[in-house]
Amino acid sequence: MAKIIVLGAGVMGSAFAQLLADTGNQVFLVGTHLDQDIIDSVRADGTHPKLKVKLPENVRAFSYTQLEDIVDQHVRLIVFGVNSAGVDWAVARIGPLLKPQVPILMLTKGLAVQGHSLKILPQAVKEGLTQYGLSGIPLAAVGGPCIAGELAARRQSSVVIACPDTALLEWLLNLVDAPYYHARGSTDLMGVEVCAALKNFYTLAVGYASGQLEQRGKAPNGALMHNLAAGLFTQALAEIHYFVKILGGQIDSVFGLAGAGDLYVTCQAGRNGRMGKLLGTGLLYREAKSKHMPDDTIEGAELALVIGRTLKQLIDKGAIAQKAVPLTESIVEAVCDNQPLLIPWDRFYSKSKT
CATH class of the missing domain: 3.40.50.720 (NAD(P)-binding Rossmann-like Domain)
Incomplete structure (x- = not known):
């Protein structure tokens, strides 16, 4: 004992x-x-x-x-x-x-x-x-x-x-x-901890899909917005992969329990997903926090407030590749700058020119 x-x-x-x-x-x-x-x-x-x-x-x-x-x-x-x-x-x-x-x-x-x-x-x-x-x-x-x-x-x-x-x-x-x-x-302490920290942050974006569904409702044929949530989930994993790589972690952690597993379960329920849903309805972060979740600790938003300014500086210096973190930038702008959460689809995927 x-x-x-x-x-x-x-x-x-x-x-x-x-x-x-x-x-x-x-x-x-x-x-x-x-x-x-x-x-x-x-x-x-x-x-x-x-x-x-x-x-x-x-x-x-x-x-x-x-x-x-x-x-x-x-x-x-x-x-x-x-x-x-x-x-x-x-x-x-x-x-x-x-x-x-x-x-x-x-x-x-x-x-x-x-x-x-x-x-x-x-x-x-x-x-x-x-x-x-x-x-x-x-x-x-x-x-x-x-x-x-x-x-x-x-x-x-x-x-x-x-x-x-x-x-x-x-x-x-x-x-x-x-x-x-x-x-x-x-x-892999580095990789596991980077994944563990960022899953709350990116759940804000995945939760956005629920807010969009609440705002716009089901389609006439009953369709929901699982495709939207899955696309955001995948982009979140891609950006976690990037941060684990540049911070010196092992990529296997991203696609194991620490990364994909933890991001999945965090997106199912909890405070970060609820905040993401509020942002998805069009609310700004400060209003959503003060009116709907005043007594809750939103870990993903707290992380954005802690590291947001530094992330912007590292991107400006070229230490973080801007093209690798479009969803990250959108979340930081939504939380730190109190801007609408916008999904930059045109920056997610490279498109071949014909």
């Missing part, structure tokens, strides 16, 4: 805590300053109010103010289950307490900007920890199609765990070996 701390008591962090408990571990679920209602509920009767499940008895709930009391020499793993905006906060809380060589497993998805370059979140975490005298902390990440509610219901789920350290990777795969959780291993 390993002692594991999961930092972040939201739906994914808590669902993953349940998984770790099911495989026989002692799990300390630590809520952020935003999670106190969840922590109080789990302490009272074990019920997670958002997942609507009762967590196992070997999941114990704590406030972040109690971290100093539970981080000790027996901790074998730290899991980051905060959202992307909370990563710096998590590093600041765990950095002064973390013991050297205790690995961190990232559930958090996103990209960070450093200077004029893009970094995956494990890189940002590793660099942040150096402020606390911690160098060489092993980092790994979970990617792939895994909706928190389904994981909490113990539905069959397939994921990929990425870690350059093959010994640690093997240990992590054994750690999460539950009958309903099927984890594949990969050493």
